[in-house]
Amino acid sequence: MIAVCGSGAFGTALAISIAAKGTKVLMWSRDAEHVAEMATARENTRRLPGLPFPDTLQVTADINDIPVGIPVLLSIPMQKLRDMIGAHGAALESRPLVACCKGVELTSGLGPTSLLSELIPSATPAILTGPSFAADIARGLPTAVTLACADADLCKDLQEQLTTPTLRLYRTTDTTGAELGGALKNVIAIAAGTVMGAGLGESARAAIMTRGYAEMQRMALALGARPETLAGLSGFGDLTLTCTSAQSRNYSFGLSLGRGEGFDGSITVEGAATARAVLKRASDMQIDMPITSAVVALLEGHHDLRDLMDRLLSRPLKEE
Ligand SMILES: NC(=O)C1=CN([C@@H]2O[C@H](COP(=O)(O)OP(=O)(O)OC[C@H]3O[C@@H](n4cnc5c(N)ncnc54)[C@H](O)[C@@H]3O)[C@@H](O)[C@H]2O)C=CC1
Numbered sequence: 605m606i607a608v609c610g611s612g613a614f615g616t617a618l619a620i621s622i623a624a625k626g627t628k629v630l631m632w633s634r635d636a637e638h639v640a641e642m643a644t645a646r647e648n649t650r651r652l653p654g655l656p657f658p659d660t661l662q663v664t665a666d667i668n669d670i671p672v673g674i675p676v677l678l679s680i681p682m683q684k685l686r687d688m689i690g691a692h693g694a695a696l697e698s699r700p701l702v703a704c705c706k707g708v709e710l711t712s713g714l715g716p717t718s719l720l721s722e723l724i725p726s727a728t729p730a731i732l733t734g735p736s737f738a739a740d741i742a743r744g745l746p747t748a749v750t751l752a753c754a755d756a757d758l759c760k761d762l763q764e765q766l767t768t769p770t771l772r773l774y775r776t777t778d779t780t781g782a783e784l785g786g787a788l789k790n791v792i793a794i795a796a797g798t799v800m801g802a803g804l805g806e807s808a809r810a811a812i813m814t815r816g817y818a819e820m821q822r823m824a825l826a827l828g829a830r831p832e833t834l835a836g837l838s839g840f841g842d843l844t845l846t847c848t849s850a851q852s853r854n855y856s857f858g859l860s861l862g863r864g865e866g867f868d869g870s871i872t873v874e875g876a877a878t879a880r881a882v883l884k885r886a887s888d889m890q891i892d893m894p895i896t897s898a899v900v901a902l903l904e905g906h907h908d909l910r911d912l913m914d915r916l917l918s919r920p921l922k923e924e
């Protein structure tokens with residue numbers, strides 16, 4: 605048995621996929637009304653309509669229903685994870701906790717596994733991340749992601765428990781690389797969307813993706829990530845998906861920025877807060893991140909995209 609905390613799109617998709625192979629899954633949400641709705645409809649009509657729950661998936665609004673010791677997947681947006689743990693951490697102690705979120709916390713500069721280690725030292729943190737849209741996972745379309753956990757034996761055990769016939773997990777002990785790949789690619793996806801929204805062309809997007817990947821590597825390697833993790837599913841793989849699909853909320857947010865349109869503030873766009881958090885960390889560490897810096901300028905109301913592009917294009921010429 606496993607548990608999933610958070611009944612958003614991603615948590616629900618993982619719960620459906622894992623339950624579909626016969627594993628018992630208990631999905632918790634803080635919203636009792638939503639839980640009652642899901643229990644009756646046997647689907648999450650708010651986030652993944654039309655994708656029925658397997659019989660092995662149950663829902664609860666009481667986090668204390670989660671049995672002691674079983675692995676818990678935490679699919680809560682990065683900037684909300686501290687609040688969630690603050691309110692419910694006592695129920696999550698002494699067990700594997702698999703972060704299923706992508707970002708860097710604005711207030712601390714920490715990624716999901718470091719934050720979990722700080723807040724619940726008795727738990728063993730892991731992270732599940734990589735190129736995967738929730739709807740694809742829930743529909744049973746083929747998907748491959750990275751599972752990272754510093755404890756190699758536990759990582760292998762979780763890999764077996766969470767892999768399904770359509771969701772294939774690759775394992776690594778490099779939690780830093782996995783979580784930074786997932787966080788940083790969202791920032792570059794906002795930039796790629798902006799370029800496309802502004803009509804600057806697919807060649808410009810390819811340049812943003814490639815130079816964005818160079819930025820991701822600079823930051824992640826400086827923080828101890830392994831290059832092969834960045835080149836894998838959680839880095840290059842997710843960068844590719846998120847910078848090329850309007851299914852991505854980060855990319856769609858960028859499209860709106862580039863077109864000068866508004867965007868629904870209730871939609872989870874992890875890259876926005878992460879861009880600010882990463883830029884602060886990069887400037888403390890004297891790491892050059894011009895694309896991230898341009899995204900932050902856009903977020904702070906710098907509407908002259910042409911001026912930002914000119915700034916990127918007029919940087920000193922250098923080796924690749
Ligand atoms: N949607 C997708 O296709 C994918 C999402 N992710 C990642 O999964 C994470 C979650 O994203 P989604 O599920 O799409 O977001 P979502 O916006 O659909 O759902 C977020 C969930 O978190 C809950 N939540 C928010 N604050 C909370 C709090 N303080 N306490 C308890 N619960 C709280 C909400 O009630 C909601 O159920 C993000 O980090 C995202 O980057 C990763 C891969 C795919």
Ligand SMILES: O=C(CO)COP(=O)(O)O
Nearest residue numbers: 734735736737852853854
């Ligand atoms: O991380 C994702 C796909 O791997 C989902 O991307 P968005 O959060 O931009 O929708």
